[in-house]
Structure formats: C-alpha cells, structure tokens
Amino acid sequence: MVAEGLRKRYGATTALDGFDLSVPAGTVYGLLGPNGAGKTTAVRILSTLLRFDGGRALVAGYDVARQPERIRDLIAMTGQYAAVDEILSGRQNLVLFGRLYHLRPRAARQRADELLDRFGLADAADKSAREYSGGMRRRLDLAASLIRTPQVLFLDEPTAGLDPRSRNQLWDAVRELVAGGTTVLLTTQYLEEADQLAGRISVVDAGHVVAEGTPDELKSRIGADRLEVVVHDAADLGAAAGIIREICLATPAVDIDVRRLGAPVTDRVAALAGVMRALQDAGIGVEDIGLRRPTLDEAFLHLTGDRVREEVAA
Known part of the structure; x- marks a missing residue:
C-alpha cells in the first residue's frame, strides 16, 4: 500500500496536505495522530470511500482513483463500532455477510462455522448478538470482515472500550491474520496497542506525516x-x-x-x-x-506535543 502526496480539502479546511505512506505487505502498520490530524480521511481515501484532490495512492497494486472496484474486492474494514445485527445470532450474522458476498448458502454456513471457531465464538454461535459482551461483538465484527480473507484490512480503533482480556484476544486474532499474509493498517488512540502490534508507525499531524519508523525508533527520538x-x-x-x-x-x-x-x-x-x-x-x-525506556506515549507527545496540549487545554 502506497500513498504519495495525498491532498484533501473540505471547503476552507485542509484535511490532508502532502500525506505519504508506504506499508509493506503482510505487516501491521500503525497510523497515529491527534484528533483531526487526518487519519480517518487517509483511511477513507485508501479504502475507496472518499475522493481526493491530489496525489497518488495504490492499494494491493491497484490505483485508488482509477481502479476502486478492483480494490474493493480485495479489502475489508472494521470500524470503531461493531456493525452487527443484535437481533440475529452470531452464526446468522456471519451467514448474512456471506450471502452478501455472494457465497452459496452451504458455503456461507461453512465459512461462518470456521470463523466462529477461529474467534472463540462457537459456544455462543446461536445466541442473539445482543447477549454478547463488547469483546465478543468486536470479534464477531472482525470475523464478518473476513468472510473473504482480505489482502488488506483497515482497522479503525478496533479495541475501543474493550477490557484488557478482550483486547488481548483481538490482538491475537490480528497477529494470526498477518501471519497468514494479510496487510493491516491500524489507527488507534491506544499507543500500547500500536506498540504491541505495529512493525512500523507513522505519526500524522496537520494532514501530513511528521515521523515514521519502528516503535523503538520513535521512542529513541526523545533520548x-x-x-x-x-x-x-x-x-x-x-x-x-x-x-x-x-x-x-x-x-x-x-x-x-x-x-x-x-x-x-x-x-x-x-x-x-x-x-x-x-x-x-x-x-x-x-x-x-x-x-x-522511553514509552511510545512520550514519543507521541514529543512529536505532536503542542497540538495535543492545546486540545487538552480547550
């Protein structure tokens, strides 16, 4: 996945101003930044949900501007909030997504059972999703994103609101995906999460990347x-x-x-x-x-400190 000089404006507001990104295949890449830094805009562009004003972007080898349909066949996205139907059971949710992906009924049921087992939800497969804990819903949401194993998975705040045990379970699921060859672009406000999962991280501020490197390289910036x-x-x-x-x-x-x-x-x-x-x-x-050792939190504040302090003061 590559982005070169991406620009995006909303009226008088500049969301992206020369945004660059290079994500190696089969890795977890972290995207960090203060609120309003441009992370969500970048993800929406790369996932073909938003047109951009300038620059160039490739996802899975295809041009985002000219070949969005090809890209949509190869990617999946898990948003901040679990997109599951609470009336349906876990199994019914996954079968529904399978049918939406044009799987035949038998194939959809088989794939649903595989994913329920993979994400530790088999025992609760026939319970209504409203009875699931927050962590179970997030795992079900991630499973729905994997009805067809994507080449690229966009994770937007995947563990927001989860308890530590549920968070660790989701981290294990992400690591398993990457081991199978999936590329993951992770945006998160939990810097420990980026430290645990991401091989490399870009820190975004004011619409462009202000620092890039491994977690240890970013930490070394502060001494x-x-x-x-x-x-x-x-x-x-x-x-x-x-x-x-x-x-x-x-x-x-x-x-x-x-x-x-x-x-x-x-x-x-x-x-x-x-x-x-x-x-x-x-x-x-x-x-x-x-x-x-310096923490990633300290590195983040060092790189975006003035803006974060202004937000806290406001």
Missing part, C-alpha cells in the same frame, strides 16, 4: 534509556547525585518532592550495577532503582 533512583532520605540527594554524575557521565535531574534522581545512560547494565554498588558503599538507603 536514551534512563537510570532512575529513589532514595530513602532527601538529605542523601546531593551525595547520590554526585555518584550518578560520576558513573553515568551526566548530570542527573532531581525531583526533591519524591526524592528521585534520573540520568540518561548508554551502557545500561554497567551503569545500573555501578550505581547500586556505589550507593551501597556510601551507605545511602535506596527505596527504588531501575532502568527505564
């Missing part, structure tokens, strides 16, 4: 790993800071209120072992000590 120490007695902060400065070759940041010191490190294990020994030799009591 190295850090050593953090919490001492028992605030009176020891000065001595502890001197030890950390000498071993880590960096001036530590000191938070007096919580008696915490932190400094960037390069050789993680050596720094941790050296500081622990030196603090012990100096008789400085330690409440907590450890190494900490």
